[in-house]
Amino acid sequence: MDLGTSWLQLYSEYEGTEKNINYFISDLKEREEKDIFDDMNLENVKWMKNNIKDIKVQLKSKILYEMNGISVEDIEKIKLTDQQKKIAILKINHSTKEVAEILNLTPSTIHKTFNRAINKILKYKRDKLNILSPQEKSVYFLYQEGKTRSEIAKELDTTPGSVCNRMYRIRKKLGRLSKTSKIE
Missing domain, CATH: 1.10.10.10 (Winged helix-like DNA-binding domain superfamily/Winged helix DNA-binding domain)
Incomplete structure (x- = not known):
């Protein structure tokens, strides 16, 4: 998974894609002059919409895992x-x-x-x-993947001390996290 990309972000992107597909379907249905390609496109888009719904269900369970x-x-x-x-x-x-x-x-x-x-x-x-800054999100998601402070520092090209400071700010902003959370 790319740095900064989380299951939650993917879920949001799929949600946006599903909305765009709904607009596309609506536009296709409202066209006065339809050709054979419109019917084929409508069938393909409906199939895509069903797949996106299935993916969103799977992503919800991944989000819960990611969030511990x-x-x-x-x-x-x-x-x-x-x-x-x-x-x-x-x-x-x-x-x-x-x-x-x-x-x-x-x-x-x-x-x-x-x-x-x-x-x-x-x-x-x-x-x-x-409410997290982009740097804090990067640290948060890497830490959620199980990486140590040293590994995070190396991946982000910074010092372990900077990672420690960002983790402190993350805890401060997010409040006390559950015991199952990676950031303690």
Whole structure:
């Protein structure tokens, strides 16, 4: 993965691509004069849209891995409904089926509610990371990949002391991070 590129950034790019595809589909459908190529393009674009949706689902799970899961602290800070909070907290350690049994709800309800909560959590995480400078983001993402301060310094052509200072600023801006987070 390129320096500075994260699953979250890729997700945002795919989200933008999906919007552009929707505009393209809308334009194709509204054309008064259509030819055979328009029909072929429409079929191809619909196929691409379905693939993008599948990729976005996969990227969501990668984001959660990259962010080292969801902490209870994060869940408490985000404006979730009470049911979304309960489900999100339970989903940290339980499967959808187990959460459904615990709360006496259908797995479908758990899945839909958890997806709404995830979208809010992802927005919160994305906004949280946007307060970092480009240099801090570079350090953050490299550290999330498991690199040491020395490795980060070498890759960014800087000193370990500079990396340490950036990590301090990252912690200061992001607040206390969960214990599962790489930046402690």
